């Protein structure tokens with residue numbers, strides 16, 4: 565009996581301490597949760613902000629749909645399915661492809677001009693005169709002579725740049741590679757990556773890069789397409805043999821991004837969609853331009869990965885690109901972004 569109040573007296577401070585402990589722990593957990601919520605909301609807010617600020621983004625659901633539709637095997641498109649390129653299985657074909665890719669950019673400002681005119685025009689020029697692309701001759705072409713070579717009746721888009729880049733090709737080939745693009749290829753020991761590095765090191769016009777939010781971004785569209793053209797033309801043999809052809813990404817031009825957008829793989833902000841629909845230009849090196857091009861590279865790599873996961877098949881970005889590009893050029897109503905650029 566007498567122990568009860570004593571026990572009561574003893575228990576009171578213990579109960580108090582426990583209550584205080586529970587109280588402090590509770591408040592601590594509450595503050596922790598409140599802060600965590602704050603961070604979650606802050607993160608969501610920032611994430612939404614970033615998404616809203618980006619003009620292009622990759623839509624995973626769109627990629628899954630495309631991969632499902634093609635059932636793991638991409639439609640095979642033959643390189644030069646149109647028969648528009650010069651090819652004799654020798655070094656002159658390499659010279660032809662290098663000259664072609666030095667000028668493989670920006671056709672859209674002349675609505676009647678496209679890539680085929682360039683490929684066919686240069687092919688005819690070479691068939692007429694086998695020395696037309698000798699390094700010394702390349703350094704002397706003028707705008708009107710280039711037009712004459714291509715049988716184009718009016719000034720070409722960015723004609724001065726095209727001429728300057730032809731001169732650069734001639735000059736650098738002569739200075740470092742005995743005048744021949746085939747020597748350049750032979751120096752790479754059948755490595756696609758080395759060839760891209762060598763071309764961009766020696767030929768400034770091929771250095772397709774921009775600075776995006778302070779980061780230097782390299783897309784190297786024309787340098788990579790030169791490797792792919794060799795691989796396609798020589799059917800992976802001789803000058804077209806590359807053990808690492810898988811290291812080449814898609815070629816970020818103005819056709820493939822438009823196809824990816826149509827397929828639902830790329831999503832544009834309404835602002836960017838409006839610029840494209842109204843045929844307004846996007847300046848070279850702008851954030852929207854870099855996003856659009858970089859998202860295209862990323863999307864094609866994701867597509868490639870998903871094909872591998874779903875079907876176990878290893879496809880090349882070059883093959884995906886060729887398929888997507890051929891779809892795009894067969895669709896004249898396709899609206900693409902317009903950037904005055906020497907890179908694509």
Ligand SMILES: Nc1nc2c(c(CN[C@H]3C=C[C@H](O)[C@@H]3O)cn2[C@@H]2O[C@H](COP(=O)(O)O)[C@@H](O)[C@H]2O)c(=O)[nH]1
Nearest residue numbers: 643644645668669671678679815817818819820889908
């Ligand atoms: N991504 C990607 N872009 C490519 C090509 C090619 C040529 N490839 C040929 C070579 C062998 C094959 O058989 C192909 O036929 C040109 N372009 C770009 O397209 C745009 C021109 O469009 P349009 O104005 O409509 O002709 C321009 O930016 C040009 O640089 C490609 O393969 N992939």
